[in-house]
Amino acid sequence: MVTKDCVCFQGESKHWEVEFEAAIRSESSESTGYTIRYIGDGEPPEEISYQVGSSSGNETLQNEVLKSSGSYCSGCSITVEDQEIDAKIEWDEETENITLKNE
Template structure:
């Protein structure tokens, strides 16, 4: 009986995390291409995930730093390992945080090996 109650509780809890809007963003610079997805849940939380891919000449760097900024939110990370020319951005979720809304402008800066490139992510049509 406890298992059934636990399963029902988890189903109700997780149902608040689905059914929201989904926004897809992408952009690139001379050396980097990025995709970014934001899933807004009905419960006032959001899930984000993304990938940075090295498209420049030569060998991809071993580590990078990057920052992402919008009007309502910013994040930055350093010493992120690059594997097979790709970086999986910190997947995460937040509750009662500054939710990224539709048509949000996002600016990305990537820093590696003494170089830096900045580009914007544009929202893709769904």
């Protein structure tokens, strides 16, 4: 399948940088992926709980980074350039909310 367009979003907080990418396949299908990177001072946490858009989970960081190929949907509402995507990261009894905007 050929990608028609790619929409990229980015945001950061005191401790985290989040990038989200949506590869638009058609008017009703896309594949998404995201990267969560620890940018804070000190040692990164071993594990985080996160939500990026509609994806969420509990994962272990690899070299201060969590990278996900995300998901593919068909017959779905696709990501548009002017929307904002909310991200939430929880670790070691701390929480940060990040709004991702189109780059």
